[in-house]
Amino acid sequence: MVKWQDKQSYMEAECPSNYQFDETLVFLKRSNQEMHRVEGRIVYKALKVDGSAILFSVTEENDKLYIHVLKGKADSLTKESITVYVTKWFDLERDVAPFYQLAQQDPYLSKLVQQYSGLRIVGIPDLFEAFVWAIAGQQINLTFAYTLKRRFVEQFGEKLDWEGEAYWLFPEPEDLADCTIEMLRVLQFSSRKAEYILGIAEKMRDGSLQQALRENSYQELKKELLSIRGIGAWTADYVLMKCFRMQNAFPIADAGIHQALKQQLGRKPTLEEIAKLARNWAGWEAYATIYLWRSLNE
DNA sequence: ATCCAGGCGATGG
DNA sequence: CCATCGCATGGA
Numbered sequence: 001m002v003k004w005q006d007k008q009s010y011m012e013a014e015c016p017s018n019y020q021f022d023e024t025l026v027f028l029k030r031s032n033q034e035m036h037r038v039e040g041r042i043v044y045k046a047l048k049v050d051g052s053a054i055l056f057s058v059t060e061e062n063d064k065l066y067i068h069v070l071k072g073k074a075d076s077l078t079k080e081s082i083t084v085y086v087t088k089w090f091d092l093e094r095d096v097a098p099f100y101q102l103a104q105q106d107p108y109l110s111k112l113v114q115q116y117s118g119l120r121i122v123g124i125p126d127l128f129e130a131f132v133w134a135i136a137g138q139q140i141n142l143t144f145a146y147t148l149k150r151r152f153v154e155q156f157g158e159k160l161d162w163e164g165e166a167y168w169l170f171p172e173p174e175d176l177a178d179c180t181i182e183m184l185r186v187l188q189f190s191s192r193k194a195e196y197i198l199g200i201a202e203k204m205r206d207g208s209l210q211q212a213l214r215e216n217s218y219q220e221l222k223k224e225l226l227s228i229r230g231i232g233a234w235t236a237d238y239v240l241m242k243c244f245r246m247q248n249a250f251p252i253a254d255a256g257i258h259q260a261l262k263q264q265l266g267r268k269p270t271l272e273e274i275a276k277l278a279r280n281w282a283g284w285e286a287y288a289t290i291y292l293w294r295s296l297n298e
Numbered sequence: 299a300t301c302c303a304g305g306c307g308a309t310g311g
Numbered sequence: 312c313c314a315t316c317g318c319a320t321g322g323a
Binding site: 134135137138139140141142143144145192193196229230231232233234235238251253254255256257259289293296 | 306307
Binding site for chain 1: 317318319320321322323
């Protein structure tokens with residue numbers, strides 16, 4: 001349990017065990033087209049609290065995390081919202097000890113957990129953002145996916161300026177109310193993806209999607225997700241992993257997973273082979289996945 | 299140039 | 312039910 005202490009002008013918390021902030025930074029620095037900004041070891045991020053945009057920073061020193069509110073009213077609601085967000089974003093409340101236990105015995109993971117010790121899932125707490133990002137990233141290279149996301153955010157999101165830098169808030173489904181397929185085509189989304197995203201935005205505007213996703217078991221949630229146009233097995237598991245933070249979510253068809261395992265096997269594994277070796281990861285597939293992904297950006 | 303990207307739904311057998 | 316196809320475009 002992460003306990004954030006309110007220090008008036010900032011907040012602080014002990015890092016959980018088995019956590020390395022620097023691994024979070026590696027992930028956050030993956031693209032320079034993101035909505036957050038990383039400068040040195042400080043992460044800057046805009047967030048909407050009770051209808052208004054705020055900006056905060058988060059950093060770490062001597063196993064302590066520090067959050068500062070940089071812009072906006074630093075009232076208790078704001079502080080609470082930020083700590084909740086950061087806790088989910090960096091997956092700080094998970095007890096990962098069982099995963100490390102399991103991974104140390106695993107032929108595919110033992111080296112990776114040693115090499116990237118303290119890496120945790122960097123999640124996508126916002127549901128709409130998780131959907132848009134997952135759909136945008138379907139079947140295209142990551143660099144282009146980030147370009148699409150940035151264009152989307154700059155077209156429909158809200159901008160917050162602070163000390164000469166721009167910080168963007170991810171759009172809400174309401175911001176897409178007047179958006180057409182053509183408008184997304186201009187940003188170079190495919191027609192298909194445009195349809196998927198607008199369909200999801202609509203289902204979220206009337207609240208029906210959130211309602212359908214109130215189930216809490218992995219199986220129930222996945223079934224609901226798969227019934228949505230544009231959400232296949234890969235996207236469902238990706239969203240379950242990054243937004244619902246289900247540690248057993250496993251996007252098994254993922255090209256990155258295949259590539260990472262190929263480097264260890266010397267050839268591309270079949271789905272059956274992956275399913276077989278993943279039996280050893282039961283319950284922790286999402287964590288196995290992020291360590292495999294991590295091994296790719298060397 | 300060619301192949302492939304953190305896939306999906308539609309179509310046809 | 313499973314295999315194949317079109318999408319759509321940037322990176323390597």
